[in-house]
Amino acid sequence: MTTEALQKLKYPIGTFKKPELITQDHITSWINDIEQLPSTLEALTKNLTKEELNWVYRPDGWTIKQVVHHCGDSHLNSIIRFKLALTEDAPIIKPYLENRWAELPDSTDDDLSNSITLLKGIHSKLTKLLKSLNNEELKREFIHPEHGKRFSLEETIGIYAWHSNHHTAHIKQALAHKGEF
Template sequence: MYLRPQADEFPVFYKGYIDTVGDDVLVELESQIDSLPKFLSEISEEKACYAYAEGKWTIKEVVGHILDTERIMSYRALRFARQDATALPGFDENDYVKYAHFATRSLQSLVDEFIVLRKSTMYLLKSFNEEELNRSGISNDRPISVRALVYILAGHVNHHQHILKERYL
């Protein structure tokens, strides 16, 4: 079981994500392989194109954003676990969504991609030992630990699933 990251292991921005994660982050990450697709399966293709306000992402775009963020956070975790001291830049999630054409894809294709991507992420995360989890690096000009990135992955999905329930459905 991974120990919960301490406040000095991540930028305060991520606290809300991390706070949504239960006692066993690996179990939660694994359970999301089934729970997020099950949740999304209740949404019609028509509804998946819905945005709750002007300028907000559609449901498909939210799911696409989850995919992009999974890749980026996993990459950061890999780099820092391998003691790569190169500072990594942040990313503008709005530009990523803007240029990704998620609207042209089916919701099911995005769900299928999430399943495969998360399974791949799990192999990576399960390969980390305690020493690697304790490592950290600089991302977006701030220090962050590998352990925090693991919790952020789970919390990010929790966060967006909550927003989808609250504002879209």
């Protein structure tokens, strides 16, 4: 498989591209994408067999179940990042080693119900929080030490909307290819 083909499998919707000017339409659309993730993941995975849950979305990629569990872990971290930025001045957030988290027993469990329930709760709270933000709050920032840069909350909303769609595309890709690459 070519490097280009592997990149397409890794980033089926491309990488996040921050708009030059983030508008209220962007924010509204992104919040909608975030709000829909739990129901989308539940619909995609509710009737999958254990074999199907273990299909990968690309060579050396995560299984479907790891993707779902990862979304729970990642978005749990995201709400904390938003709240830190809203309550502190440019806090330095704590990154985590997502590939190591994906190997832990709760991330390799065939039962997705806890992660789907977690996502429903997180996304309900997160959506309520994000919809309440005013223009000044959207400009608040946190510092991500792994990237060595500041991220505004408005940009971060876009990143998590992209993240939601990115991993939804991974699951659809695994299903379309039946985990075989």
